[in-house]
Amino acid sequence: MKRAPAALVAAFASALALHAAQPAAAAPEPARDVLEGEVVYHIFQRSFRDSNGDGHGDLEGVRQALPYLEKLGVTAILMTPLYPGRTYHNYFATDFEGIDPRYGTRADLQRLIADAHAKGIKVFLDMEFQYLAEGHPWWSAAMADRASPYNDWMLWDDRAAGIAEEGPFGLREIRHFGRDTHGVTTVALKHPDVRAYFDRYLAGWVDPNGDVQFDDGVDGFRLDHMMDDLDSKGRLTNLFEEFWNPAIAKLRATNPDLAFLAEQWDWKYGEDYLARADVSAVFAFPIHDAIRKFDAAALAQAITRTGEVTPPGKTQMIFAENHDVSRIASDPGISPERLRTAAALMFLLRGTPIVYYGQELGMRGAYDAGYTTDERDIPMREAFKWAATDAAPGQALWYRRPGERYWDQRYARDHDGVSVEEEDGNPASLLNHYRKLFALRAAHPALARGTQRVLEAPAGMLAVERVFDGERLVIVANLTGAPAAVPALAGDGPDLISGERKPLRAWQTALYRPAR
Missing domain, CATH: 3.20.20.80 (Glycosidases)
Structure with missing residues (x-):
């Protein structure tokens, strides 16, 4: 096995020392939900x-x-x-x-x-x-002058004939509440x-x-x-x-x-x-x-x-x-x-x-x-x-x-x-x-920011767990036409919506804070 040249060994050692001296790269900040907490x-x-x-x-x-x-x-x-x-x-x-x-x-x-x-x-x-509608300044300028730069700001089929390219949902024109009809076209x-x-x-x-x-x-x-x-x-x-x-x-x-x-x-x-x-x-x-x-x-x-x-x-x-x-x-x-x-x-x-x-x-x-x-x-x-x-x-x-x-x-x-x-x-x-x-x-931060997991539940019922920073909540929805017992996974406390602890009525949704 050949020995590495001394100069190469020294350079490698120097690079290692330099790397060790550098501060660790900061971890990227987690993506921020700008809508968190909004209703x-x-x-x-x-x-x-x-x-x-x-x-x-x-x-x-x-x-x-x-x-x-x-x-x-x-x-x-x-x-x-x-x-x-x-x-x-x-x-x-x-x-x-x-x-x-x-x-x-x-x-x-x-x-x-x-x-x-x-x-x-x-x-x-x-x-x-x-999209824009007939009467828009761009439309009017393009119709008045084929050399207008606005002709290129919209998509047209036949500018000379004044026929606009199909607009939203395949439409060329719209008849509306005002009981008139106007053209529509697509913006380039x-x-x-x-x-x-x-x-x-x-x-x-x-x-x-x-x-x-x-x-x-x-x-x-x-x-x-x-x-x-x-x-x-x-x-x-x-x-x-x-x-x-x-x-x-x-x-x-x-x-x-x-x-x-x-x-x-x-x-x-x-x-x-x-x-x-x-x-x-x-x-x-x-x-x-x-x-x-x-x-x-x-x-x-x-x-x-x-x-x-x-x-x-x-x-x-x-x-x-x-x-x-x-x-x-x-x-x-x-x-x-x-x-x-x-x-x-x-x-x-x-x-x-x-x-x-x-x-x-x-x-x-x-x-x-x-x-x-x-x-x-x-x-x-x-x-x-x-x-x-x-x-x-x-x-x-x-x-x-x-x-x-x-x-x-x-x-x-x-x-x-x-x-x-x-x-x-x-x-x-x-x-x-x-x-x-x-x-x-x-x-309840668990509702605005918490994780979410669907739990096993009886047929016709939905159970979902929300957890954040030590708070655990369980949503239970009875999506049947008959009353139902509160499942054990909901714990023993009252429904946070009604303040009561009763069997779930038909179509009722309740929120519980079960013991961890």
């Missing part, structure tokens, strides 16, 4: 609260409602798009700049943000700028000028004064219909890497606390978004589906799989209803106990709860397939019931149109028991059940 309230603001008597919910109305939301326990609000549009929901912009005048002004938004922040409530905005998100525009645009919502203080800006965004290959057409591909991730990175470089909630287009688990897109959260659609079915086995499977695909530092939004689906209070076979169980599962399971406005009252409403316009969704977007009667101030009845089903057969009725006025002082009301769940989640 979000999803507002369809045109229907929420009307402050000036014109029938349209507005920003000042949301500001006036902050004491109600604070008492409920809300820590963040999510509002649907504010930019102008010809549709009542504003998802297809006629201008990305500014605010729909029926909602108010930028000054109104600043007052709302300031008052919300003073109460510890964050403000998130919904965004869908992958990968065009360098478009990317630069949206970098500036989003930064303007986050830091409107450019002072890098963020107290006057929004705290995050919901990214509607987010896709890596937009509409699966093969024309706008690799958008996670080439559009969304760079845009999010620029915003986070100035404000690392921003939240980005991605609505996955396929309404499944969102694995691809969580692995490849720099978002904070996706929506837990499989858990939503299982909650709506009150199916213990499906819930156990969805909870387990959701946990497997959600990496540290990211989360899933847990919900029972939103602006795109029928309200749970109109589901076949629904009962007061089922409504309470759906609420409990939202608040007790791992993830970030998001409550759709009026859900806490038991507001009803179902998709109306008889309409071919966006009127079909109005039943899920009825005016928030502040009072027992429509005539009361604040009711946002913008869709009042006698002769239409969504008005003549609307779900909300005078003195139907479903309103803040009628439920506020009733300890047994659904509203006060929600208030209790908000408070319970805030009081």
Whole structure:
């Protein structure tokens, strides 16, 4: 065996000594969930609260409602798009700049943000700028001049004939509540000028004064219909890497606390978004589906799989209803106990709860397939019931149109028991059940931050363990139509929701703190 040269041995020894002298590299900080501890309230603001008597919910109305939301326990609000549009929901912009005048002004938004922040409530905005509508300045400029650079900011089939490339869901035009029809098209998100525009645009919502203080800006965004290959057409591909991730990175470089909630287009688990897109959260659609079915086995499977695909530092939004689906209070076979169980599962399971406005009252409403316009969704977007009667101030009845089903057969009725006025002082009301769940989640770190594990349980029952920093809680849901004994795994203490220890009623969910 040959001996190594002395010079080589000396050099190796010197390198070892140098390495030993270097401080150990710091372990990377664990990924941070910016939504940890939040409970979000999803507002369809045109229907929420009307402050000036014109029938349209507005920003000042949301500001006036902050004491109600604070008492409920809300820590963040999510509002649907504010930019102008010809549709009542504003998802297809006629201008990305500014605010729909029926909602108010930028000054109104600043007052709302300031008052919300003073109460510890964050403000998130919904965004869908992958498409735009006829009448948008880019559209008008391109139609007026084929040499306009805006022609390249959108995807067109036949500019000379004025035919737009197919927009969302294969549509070229939309007929809507206003009873007219307008075109829609797709924005060329990968065009360098478009990317630069949206970098500036989003930064303007986050830091409107450019002072890098963020107290006057929004705290995050919901990214509607987010896709890596937009509409699966093969024309706008690799958008996670080439559009969304760079845009999010620029915003986070100035404000690392921003939240980005991605609505996955396929309404499944969102694995691809969580692995490849720099978002904070996706929506837990499989858990939503299982909650709506009150199916213990499906819930156990969805909870387990959701946990497997959600990496540290990211989360899933847990919900029972939103602006795109029928309200749970109109589901076949629904009962007061089922409504309470759906609420409990939202608040007790791992993830970030998001409550759709009026859900806490038991507001009803179902998709109306008889309409071919966006009127079909109005039943899920009825005016928030502040009072027992429509005539009361604040009711946002913008869709009042006698002769239409969504008005003549609307779900909300005078003195139907479903309103803040009628439920506020009733300890047994659904509203006060929600208030209790908000408070319970805030009081127990195991619910906001704890690990989660599905436990073995009798058929038709769901048992889930939540653990954090020495606190262990067990959720037990009886998802059967008959009373059931409390399983031994729940221990001997009372249900933390009701304060009692009794057999579980049909469809009841309870929370226990068993002895370790």
